[in-house]
Amino acid sequence: MKKPRYLELEGRSFGYYLLLVILGCFIATGLAAFLYMEHEGHWVTRMDNQIVWGTPHVFAVFLIVAASGALNIASISSVFGKAIYKPLAPLSALLAIALLAGGLAVLVLDLGRPERVIIAMTYYNFKSIFAWNIILYNGFFAIVIVYLWMMMERRFNQYSKFAGLFAFLWRLILTTGTGSIFGFLVARSAYNAAIMAPMFIVLSFAYGLAIFNIVVVAAYSWSKRELGAALLMKLRRLLGLFIAAGLYFVAVYHLTNIYITQHHGVESFILLGSGDTNKIYMKVFWLGQILIGGIIPLLLIYAPALKGRTSMILASSLVILGGLSQMYVTIIGGQAFPLEIFPGKEVIESSFHDGVVNAYSPSLPEAMLGLGGVAIALFLVVFAIKVLRILPQSLADREIDPHYSEPQPAA
Numbered sequence: 469m470k471k472p473r474y475l476e477l478e479g480r481s482f483g484y485y486l487l488l489v490i491l492g493c494f495i496a497t498g499l500a501a502f503l504y505m506e507h508e509g510h511w512v513t514r515m516d517n518q519i520v521w522g523t524p525h526v527f528a529v530f531l532i533v534a535a536s537g538a539l540n541i542a543s544i545s546s547v548f549g550k551a552i553y554k555p556l557a558p559l560s561a562l563l564a565i566a567l568l569a570g571g572l573a574v575l576v577l578d579l580g581r582p583e584r585v586i587i588a589m590t591y592y593n594f595k596s597i598f599a600w601n602i603i604l605y606n607g608f609f610a611i612v613i614v615y616l617w618m619m620m621e622r623r624f625n626q627y628s629k630f631a632g633l634f635a636f637l638w639r640l641i642l643t644t645g646t647g648s649i650f651g652f653l654v655a656r657s658a659y660n661a662a663i664m665a666p667m668f669i670v671l672s673f674a675y676g677l678a679i680f681n682i683v684v685v686a687a688y689s690w691s692k693r694e695l696g697a698a699l700l701m702k703l704r705r706l707l708g709l710f711i712a713a714g715l716y717f718v719a720v721y722h723l724t725n726i727y728i729t730q731h732h733g734v735e736s737f738i739l740l741g742s743g744d745t746n747k748i749y750m751k752v753f754w755l756g757q758i759l760i761g762g763i764i765p766l767l768l769i770y771a772p773a774l775k776g777r778t779s780m781i782l783a784s785s786l787v788i789l790g791g792l793s794q795m796y797v798t799i800i801g802g803q804a805f806p807l808e809i810f811p812g813k814e815v816i817e818s819s820f821h822d823g824v825v826n827a828y829s830p831s832l833p834e835a836m837l838g839l840g841g842v843a844i845a846l847f848l849v850v851f852a853i854k855v856l857r858i859l860p861q862s863l864a865d866r867e868i869d870p871h872y873s874e875p876q877p878a879a
Contacts, residue, residue, distance in 0.1 A: 498840015761790010
């Protein structure tokens with residue numbers, strides 16, 4: 469295996485600048501949506517005192533979870549010693565940083581008082597899982613930046629494996645913290661489950677790798693650099709493995725809830741649409757999360773007749789849509805189901821939302837803010853690969869596959 473040569477993108481074409489302009493427009497619309505909600509108040513959204521985490525949180529949590537998964541390739545190369553993935557390790561680390569930045573931007577701007585995040589960063593309540601996550605997010609930025617620096621600076625290459633191991637462990641802790649935000653909320657019947665943390669870890673593998681696959685194929689196709697079939701096949705199979713593992717954990721989560729009597733109501737609500745007039749969460753779960761985000765991508769990946777880039781890009785895109793569906797069902801659906809203030813106790817109900825399914829539908833400002841966060845992440849990546857030596861000049865099989873052999877001429 470040859471040592472890869474890293475080169476910046478030339479980035480002088482009309483298409484490159486057009487891409488930056490398009491992403492810039494999405495960022496501008498996201499900022500405009502934030503200013504509109506900040507000036508008018510959150511009443512202009514569809515959120516209320518029952519559903520306090522809306523569509524922006526769907527995008528924010530998805531990007532944060534995907535940031536952990538985007539570090540997959542770097543972790544596999546450094547921690548597990550898979551040489552074929554090593555040339556793409558810097559891009560993997562860069563994408564992880566960018567996705568976390570985009571997710572946190574949405575998270576902060578969706579707060580009713582975004583300036584109060586400074587309080588959360590300076591005064592810690594260690595009984596709060598949210599305070600833990602402030603530490604985890606900042607630590608992830610610092611560790612992955614150092615890891616990326618050690619991979620790019622030849623003098624420190626010998627330390628990159630140790631940094632990669634530390635980054636790998638930190639990303640697991642980070643995703644555990646994100647999943648625990650929901651797992652620790654005992655008053656929400658859809659949450660309150662220890663399996664939330666490992667399920668989020670496994671789902672992050674699929675979401676991050678799906679975004680990584682699209683970025684790699686797009687970057688090499690648009691820059692007309694070689695991208696070998698061997699690497700594409702490995703990325704393809706790895707994505708299939710993560711999708712299957714994610715579906716397994718989702719099945720275990722719901723089967724466990726079905727077994728527990730007190731969770732029968734929320735399972736009937738999500739899986740069968742009981743109590744939901746439009747059955748929106750049932751449709752998003754079965755059609756969005758399971759079919760579009762799981763079953764169809766598996767068929768595209770493992771179908772013998774489908775082995776090209778197009779099917780892999782389509783499968784990765786569907787996984788992303790399935791991930792957003794999963795976050796929508798988890799975050800919005802979990803809040804829409806009636807709140808259980810005193811679990812296991814008999815409560816005299818009032819007329820104030822007691823036992824009532826909370827209505828919610830995304831508003832335009834919320835969607836604009838969420839898409840703005842996605843645009844921030846992509847803008848950072850597109851700009852960084854122009855000014856930094858992140859991408860190898862070639863990923864042809866002869867350059868990176870240690871088992872590559874030249875084809876023999878026909879006799």
